[in-house]
Amino acid sequence: MSEDTASGGEPTRRDTLKYGGALAAGGAMAGCSDLVGQDGENGSGGTPSGGSYSVTMSPMGTVEFDAVPEEAVVYSNHDADILVSLGQADAITSLGFPENYSAVYYDELPGVSLDTSELTKLYNDGVDKEIFYQLDGDVHHIDPVWLSSWSSFDDADIEEIESDIAPFFANYHSRTNVAPDAASDYQFYTIWELVDRYAQAYQVAERGAKLKAVRDEMLADIRAELPAQAERPEVGVVYYNRDEDSFWVYHLNAPGFQNAHTRPLGANDALSEFDSGPRSGWADSGKIDMEAMLEVDPDVLLHFADWQNPDEATEAFFALDDHPVGQQLTAVQNDRLYASGDAFQGPIVNIFQLELTARQLYPDLFGQPPEPGNTSELGQMFDPQRVAAIVKGEFDDE
Structure with missing residues (x-):
């Protein structure tokens, strides 16, 4: 499984x-x-x-x-x-x-x-x-x-x-x-x-199956458009610690539903060589400094799990263009810094976040992603009305 x-x-x-x-x-x-x-x-x-x-x-x-x-x-x-x-x-x-x-x-x-x-x-x-x-x-x-x-x-x-x-x-x-x-x-x-x-x-087994069908159909459409693996972006998932000027490392394609909005999209994990660790005040594992990040230099940086709820760390992450080293990062120079989706996701959140992440990783294919919290620009790659009807049990047998 x-x-x-x-x-x-x-x-x-x-x-x-x-x-x-x-x-x-x-x-x-x-x-x-x-x-x-x-x-x-x-x-x-x-x-x-x-x-x-x-x-x-x-x-x-x-x-x-x-x-x-x-x-x-x-x-x-x-x-x-x-x-x-x-x-x-x-x-x-x-x-x-x-x-x-x-x-x-x-x-x-x-x-x-x-x-x-x-x-x-x-x-x-x-x-x-x-x-x-x-x-x-x-x-x-x-x-x-x-x-x-x-x-x-x-x-x-x-x-x-x-x-x-x-x-x-x-x-x-x-x-x-x-x-x-x-x-x-x-x-x-x-x-x-x-x-x-x-x-x-x-x-309500039928609702669960129909929601999965929405997700599966969207994902199939996305995957049909993806370039060859070597042409896909190198992506790093991080959480920026401004006080220590370091990044907690998360893995883009790691197992678990925490990554159910990133893993299916098949991008390359720029930080795969680094250990990942839980973000906490006492853990020392899973951190790299700014110089190490510059050496890896991902095409895209996703800030872990804050698109719905940006905070001070999110603001500091988006301000890396003022950092003496951070401003040299390719992702910063190309304006490819994004707040990423929530790790604690169920079906609705996952469906929205798959579209969001597809647009963050492949904007030339699927359109520019919306700013954090702006849901009104989502729902272009699936039908929100259909999702709402399924949730409410308002659907005909297919």
Whole structure:
């Protein structure tokens, strides 16, 4: 395959959704997905005519549902975009950081939106187990392996929440295809393999398939126009640290859905010889200085994951034409510095970002890219009306 009281033994109201497989067995179960009782598109929710159904996804294993979830506890932005894309925006009750969620692409899709103002913020100097009891969701779209790897949650906490409230159903580490060492059986998925499983969980499999068709058709059109590999640009993906005058290095064609808007476009990774590392205040790996960048001298530089939300680092990146060394870079001299798409992308974000990135990398073929945040100039390489109709379930069988 290519983000009201704690108790241990009290029964809960959640008898309609139940966890159907131990977390430790997730890897063994992750090679397939099962949907029992699906009866076509069920956009209105409710129990499918065939009764209960199950969906298998790593790292949870098999999760069994007796009804379509109506309230979903969500942490990461890509999970939220998956739900919005499948017409389930109203089910979302939380985000790790609602204030950081950008819904700018939805502006181009009539009738599609996500109001983050009423969502519960899950992260407040950590994640408190109490908040799961307060939200009392039908499902937790939070990867339990990821949650236990960075928070105070341990296996007992995860099992308690599953037993008392509702199952976990998410896969975070497919973002980079790197999981904690302890999760040796962890299975990685593409965006669209994740969408397939979420679409099964919400009984809207046809929407997921039709969104993938939009993406596949656009990508086929793009690839049909691409030049030979040797004629494609040398591209570097970076995050500029103005204080240290250095760049964090990311890899254009690395696996994981973090790169689902760059990897399919087949450009050449100018920084492939350098180690990549997470951008953080304590990591020393994955950085190069300005002189090393000049030696490589990419044709194009993409600034990591800030097209929707430019910040001070973005401004400093675009100001490299005033830097004594940076102004010598070919990408600077040719005005080929671009803010790149979001790493936490679901279907809608991915579709828009594929067009955006194609225009950034191949403007002579596909047209000049818009400035950061300007979505009104996107939607030229696919039909936004079609996407909006799919999200809302307004389509005829083909």
